[in-house]
Amino acid sequence: MGIILKNKVVVVKVFNNNIILVRDKGIEKVLFAKGLGFGKKFGETLNPGLMVEKLFKIENEDNQRNMNEVISRVDPEFFALCQEAIVDISEELGEKLNESIHIGLVDHLSFAITRIESNEEIENPFLVEIQTLYKKEFNLAVKLAKKIGDAINVKIPNGEAGFIALHIHSARNNGNLSNTIKYSSLSNTIVKHVEKRLDIKIDRESLDYARFLIHIRFAVERILLDNHIKNDLMGVIKKRYKVSYKIAEEASIILEKGLDKKVTKDEIAYLAMHIERFKSSIEKA
Known part of the structure; x- marks a missing residue:
């Protein structure tokens, strides 16, 4: 189903026979319709009622x-x-x-x-x-x-x-592209830190790796939103998985520097659980 223009618009740029850029009361719009651009010129006015196939606004x-x-x-x-x-x-x-x-x-x-x-x-x-x-x-x-x-x-x-x-x-x-890139970079940095501390190469095709990345992704969202989660096993994890917990603390520092937010001990404990999986895989190998 097409889109009907409600206002007069002025042609700003013709890209090809099907796509043009117009200005509509201070808003720029790219219009898509077969043959729409044919014969159109800069400054030409298009009247209300024109039907186009697709439209997006640049406000x-x-x-x-x-x-x-x-x-x-x-x-x-x-x-x-x-x-x-x-x-x-x-x-x-x-x-x-x-x-x-x-x-x-x-x-x-x-x-x-x-x-x-x-x-x-x-x-x-x-x-x-x-x-x-x-x-x-x-x-x-x-x-x-x-x-x-x-x-x-x-x-x-x-x-x-x-x-x-x-x-x-x-x-x-x-x-926000810069944030998307930054969060991918943070994940990359943490994974490399874990590899260095455990002296391993994590299999990027493994389920443990996928789980770890997904955990970091949602951890970042929780940290940014101050959405704290509870880890009832925190004491047990800290005591039983001392090496993994220490590495998780170091990973939390990377997160804190990257996000400029404090990471809770509950989050650190969850990170430690994932790191322990990698550590256990070495010991079983």
Whole structure:
């Protein structure tokens, strides 16, 4: 079912025959409709009652400014291709994504394609964490990367799909990409710390690893929201698993520095339980 425009809008940019950017009373909107852009020109007025297939708004002034900057240096067809892919993702999720993805992801992909075409190696230090924590977003990112890659004849690697997944996850959660990256980095740092202290290499395909990452993810949310949980076995854990509890205390310091929040002893005890699983796996090996 289409969307009917209620107000007069002014054409700001024509990307291709199907996608245009318009201004509607201070709000910028990207409109999708077959043949909509054909013959349209900058400054042209479109009257109320026009039906379009898809529409997304850019209401934030900073986002409007950033989008205009991206538009000025990105090929219009590439911009349109990215927008179509993003809207497909939104529809597949059945969710309205934060408007920032329409700018940030296009900007990121534009530079990524340039690096790929220059044969520059793209490394994603959080790829395994992303695949584990944001499985749905990663699968959608792989699909988006294939759509865009096929259209421009460029193979976009999984490492880059991982970054796309972060954009998608961020857009599902108020658009704060820097926090999404920071939390993935915290998980990565804690895992490496546990490996160093136990002198092991944790199997990134193991169930224990997946559980640990998921625990850290929700622990971060609880810590940020001051949503304290009770661990009735805290005393037993601290006494029985002394090494794991000590490492958990060290991990909590990493969290406190990264989040600027205090980590409770109950949370430390839960971390210790997960670390003890890794420690036990060494002893059984």
